Amino acid sequence: MKNKAKLLTYPYIVWMGLFIILPVLLVFLYSITFNEINNIKTISFTINNYKMFFTPVYIQVTLRSIYLAALSTIICLALGYPIAMIIANSKMTSKSILLLLFILPMWMNMLLRTYAWMTILGNNGLINTLLANLGLPTLNLLYNNGAVILGMVYNFIPFMVLPIYTTLSKMDNSLIEVSEDLGANKVQTFIKVIFPLSLPGVISGIIMVFMPAVSSFVIPKLLGGGKDALIGTLIEKLFSLGDWNFGSAVSIVMMFIILLSMAVMNRFDVDKEGGAGLW
Amino acid sequence: MKKKIIELKNITKNFNDETVLDNINLYVNENEFVTLLGPSGCGKTTTLRIIGGFETPTEGNLFFDGKIINDIPPYKRQINTVFQKYALFPHLNVFENIAFGLKIKKLKKSEITYKVNKILKLVGLENFCNRDINSLSGGQQQRIAIARALVNEPKVLLLDEPLGALDLKLRKEMQIELKNMQKRIGITFVYVTHDQEEALTMSDTVAILNEGVIQQIGTPVDIYNEPKNAFVANFIGESNIIDGIMLDDYKVMFCNKVFTCVDKGFSKDENIDVVIRPEDLVITDENKGLLKGVIKSVIFKGVHYEMLVNAEDFEFMVHSTLKFPLGSNVGLTLTPEDIHIMKKSNN
Numbered sequence: 001m002k003n004k005a006k007l008l009t010y011p012y013i014v015w016m017g018l019f020i021i022l023p024v025l026l027v028f029l030y031s032i033t034f035n036e037i038n039n040i041k042t043i044s045f046t047i048n049n050y051k052m053f054f055t056p057v058y059i060q061v062t063l064r065s066i067y068l069a070a071l072s073t074i075i076c077l078a079l080g081y082p083i084a085m086i087i088a089n090s091k092m093t094s095k096s097i098l099l100l101l102f103i104l105p106m107w108m109n110m111l112l113r114t115y116a117w118m119t120i121l122g123n124n125g126l127i128n129t130l131l132a133n134l135g136l137p138t139l140n141l142l143y144n145n146g147a148v149i150l151g152m153v154y155n156f157i158p159f160m161v162l163p164i165y166t167t168l169s170k171m172d173n174s175l176i177e178v179s180e181d182l183g184a185n186k187v188q189t190f191i192k193v194i195f196p197l198s199l200p201g202v203i204s205g206i207i208m209v210f211m212p213a214v215s216s217f218v219i220p221k222l223l224g225g226g227k228d229a230l231i232g233t234l235i236e237k238l239f240s241l242g243d244w245n246f247g248s249a250v251s252i253v254m255m256f257i258i259l260l261s262m263a264v265m266n267r268f269d270v271d272k273e274g275g276a277g278l279w
Numbered sequence: 280m281k282k283k284i285i286e287l288k289n290i291t292k293n294f295n296d297e298t299v300l301d302n303i304n305l306y307v308n309e310n311e312f313v314t315l316l317g318p319s320g321c322g323k324t325t326t327l328r329i330i331g332g333f334e335t336p337t338e339g340n341l342f343f344d345g346k347i348i349n350d351i352p353p354y355k356r357q358i359n360t361v362f363q364k365y366a367l368f369p370h371l372n373v374f375e376n377i378a379f380g381l382k383i384k385k386l387k388k389s390e391i392t393y394k395v396n397k398i399l400k401l402v403g404l405e406n407f408c409n410r411d412i413n414s415l416s417g418g419q420q421q422r423i424a425i426a427r428a429l430v431n432e433p434k435v436l437l438l439d440e441p442l443g444a445l446d447l448k449l450r451k452e453m454q455i456e457l458k459n460m461q462k463r464i465g466i467t468f469v470y471v472t473h474d475q476e477e478a479l480t481m482s483d484t485v486a487i488l489n490e491g492v493i494q495q496i497g498t499p500v501d502i503y504n505e506p507k508n509a510f511v512a513n514f515i516g517e518s519n520i521i522d523g524i525m526l527d528d529y530k531v532m533f534c535n536k537v538f539t540c541v542d543k544g545f546s547k548d549e550n551i552d553v554v555i556r557p558e559d560l561v562i563t564d565e566n567k568g569l570l571k572g573v574i575k576s577v578i579f580k581g582v583h584y585e586m587l588v589n590a591e592d593f594e595f596m597v598h599s600t601l602k603f604p605l606g607s608n609v610g611l612t613l614t615p616e617d618i619h620i621m622k623k624s625n626n
């Protein structure tokens with residue numbers, strides 16, 4: 001029985017080795033070498049790529065990326081939690097419709113959704129045309145941090161709502177009743193029972209939004225105009241310019257940032273339950 | 280003069296057109312121990328939830344201290360509940376669970392610690408303060424749930440089958456402990472159980488519920504000795520229930536024989552149920568009894584033998600400390616006081 005189950009894991013292990021471990025190792029190899037790797041014999045190692053990264057310019061890029069991602073995550077949480085609560089508390093019939101409405105845009109390509117925002121926010125876009133028609137001054141809505149955050153929040157908020165919704169709808173309603181029975185009003189019940197119990201969902205929501213937000217390059221490129229470099233756009237630019245070695249080093253650093261933030265968040269996740277298993 | 284603390288007046292509760300409680304009338308006096316007793320699904324929990332404020336009655340009014348409280352939310356009621364499924368907070372340890380209500384009331388820290396420790400001692404779980412809820416056994420969880428409600432010293436404590444998860448020995452101990460606590464602290468208890476023995480030993484008053492209708496309210500002794508209908512008689516202890524006809528006052532016919540009884544006031548030749556307790560029937564010599572029968576089975580029940588005696592096409596259950604051989608011909612006898620006449624109930 002056990003052996004059979006073990007056998008079944010082999011394809012998975014091979015798959016992981018081929019498509020996850022190997023590429024990461026390659027990226028790491030690139031990050032500690034000069035130039036391209038054509039011949040094992042001519043390989044020469046260096047830590048200059050990392051040294052270069054830890055210079056003020058790139059540190060600033062990193063901090064800006066983290067700042068924007070963190071801000072987007074906070075906004076996603078502030079908007080997503082009430083939405084998750086509304087869906088979880090709605091009646092059975094409307095629940096599935098609400099959920100579907102929320103997930104539906106996720107089935108559309110992210111690029112497409114981001115382009116859609118460009119046509120809404122652009123100088124000749126929907127909003128500015130409307131303002132112009134009303135005789136009001138037009139606004140510079142596109143190509144700034146605000147537009148980037150808007151795009152990130154719009155694209156990633158389902159990843160915040162879903163895990164929170166899952167923990168909320170799994171929550172034992174009698175715990176809420178006990179809280180009220182013991183004298184806690186709605187607000188106190190939320191603070192002392194509902195929110196703490198939904199924490200696993202909140203944490204996986206934060207991780208699932210922060211991770212793609214900190215590494216995203218489509219959104220900052222299209223909505224931010226690529227003016228202020230972020231880690232994602234930096235990596236993309238380095239690779240397209242052919243500097244694979246420095247690009248790899250930046251990728252590895254970013255991986256560490258993500259791993260670190262996950263480790264930090266997991267410390268809060270008391271019982272390791274809830275939406276963390278979603279990805 | 281006793282004071283009514285809780286009163287249910289004509290309470291009806293429907294869940295999607297299904298009537299779960301039908302015109303319930305019940306009052307609870309201060310410091311009284313009232314038990315709702317009935318089979319599974321009869322509406323005990325629903326009644327308790329209405330008193331606790333977790334359901335609103337479809338019709339009727341709920342009074343607390345003489346005031347209607349239908350629309351008062353649970354957290355404003357001076358009532359605490361021990362829920363059927365304990366519902367302990369998984370994110371809090373034992374101490375924090377019990378302290379929950381006290382913290383809401385913003386008591387001083389030292390006072391909270393004092394009260395929690397006192398109540399932990401009462402339920403026999405000292406030194407459990409820092410234990411994780413999930414590390415407790417079912418019985419321990421149940422006792423923590425009782426402690427969490429009791430520590431708030433509510434005017435009324437609602438308990439929904441609070442001893443259900445305990446083994447027999449611990450259950451008996453906790454029954455006595457709860458009863459003592461109730462008397463000592465002077466809290467009104469509304470207690471739900473489907474265990475008739477538990478209801479009879481602990482309560483001042485028992486209300487028997489079946490399919491959302493109150494069958495009888497009375498002291499345990501009254502209910503046992505004077506069951507109002509066949510359902511109550513059968514639910515409280517075992518009973519022989521025989522179809523009979525009331526020929527006249529004090530005269531009843533069943534099993535093709537006429538018996539003298541102590542009941543009157545029925546119409547002539549009314550169809551009734553005759554209820555006879557197994558322990559009231561006495562087995563005698565074949566020729567000395569009022570009925571003749573054959574022993575069909577004998578089972579030893581610890582203190583007594585339970586025998587089935589077939590007489591006049593009815594199987595009488597008889598409890599006796601004497602054993603009679605299987606298949607022997609015997610007589611059955613009983614006194615007029617042992618014959619309980621009940622109106623036929625409609626359901």
Ligand SMILES: Nc1ncnc2c1ncn2[C@@H]1O[C@H](COP(=O)(O)OP(=O)(O)OP(=O)(O)O)[C@@H](O)[C@H]1O
Pocket residue numbers: 294295299317318319320321322323324325326363473
């Ligand atoms: N929220 C609800 N919606 C629909 N029906 C309900 C609801 N709550 C209870 N009922 C129904 O009401 C009836 C009485 O339920 P209740 O929980 O009061 O029974 P009970 O006497 O406590 O039973 P038990 O001894 O098994 O706990 C049951 O038929 C149950 O299915």
Ligand SMILES: [Mg+2]
Pocket residue numbers: 323324325363439
């Ligand atoms: Mg119940």
